[in-house]
């Protein structure tokens with residue numbers, strides 16, 4: 753990582769990103785930007801490269817090319833922990849909690865101040881945001897339901913006081929009531945001023961809860977713009993999302 757720069761830069765600014773898994777070329781020159789405080793919905797049918805794009809931006813996919821800047825720093829070759837330290841929290845598909853630690857331990861061990869020293873997301877605030885977790889503080893991660901594990905995973909990400917949070921399929925496979933609860937939390941996160949990148953199969957909910965949308969098809973950006981604008985172009989959206 754090189755060169756620091758002012759806090760007016762986008763949190764993530766990537767140009768011409770390519771990525772491969774072995775000999776499979778998955779991303780084909782993607783330009784990606786996440787501004788401070790914005791909510792971006794990343795859409796596309798199964799296998800179009802959404803998770804790969806996220807994992808590439810965060811340094812998890814090693815076979816990559818292109819320019820990736822996080823807060824103005826060159827992260828084209830950065831490791832995931834370096835990107836995380838720049839205030840980008842990641843809630844991966846399939847969660848990522850410690851099954852043998854309690855809810856409280858899971859949360860407390862994630863706590864740290866943000867890049868600018870902010871401590872907005874305290875343990876108490878997480879308890880207020882996720883009443884279900886507050887009732888299960890002594891339970892082990894493994895004993896939680898899928899929805900509770902997802903909440904714990906989001907809670908852990910917030911405990912790092914990030915400037916952006918990336919949620920990959922946070923509502924996948926969960927019951928409607930829990931899905932609604934998670935969207936309520938996403939709304940709170942959004943209102944708190946954090947930038948949010950959301951991947952979710954329910955494109956209508958994503959559209960209703962995002963400032964901007966980006967649609968991927970076979971590793972390329974095929975549609976991008978303000979959510980309110982793309983909402984007026986249902987035929988195009990339908991074509992790329994298969995709905």
Ligand SMILES: Nc1ncnc2c1ncn2[C@@H]1O[C@H](COP(=O)(O)OP(=O)(O)OP(=O)(O)O)[C@@H](O)[C@H]1O
Nearest residue numbers: 773774776778796797798799800801802803804805
């Ligand atoms: N670890 C991997 N090794 C090899 N190929 C992979 C790997 N992960 C994903 N792929 C392939 O890369 C392509 C893009 O997958 P990716 O998971 O990024 O898509 P996605 O848009 O997130 O879809 P989904 O909603 O199914 O997760 C797919 O063809 C997938 O089969």
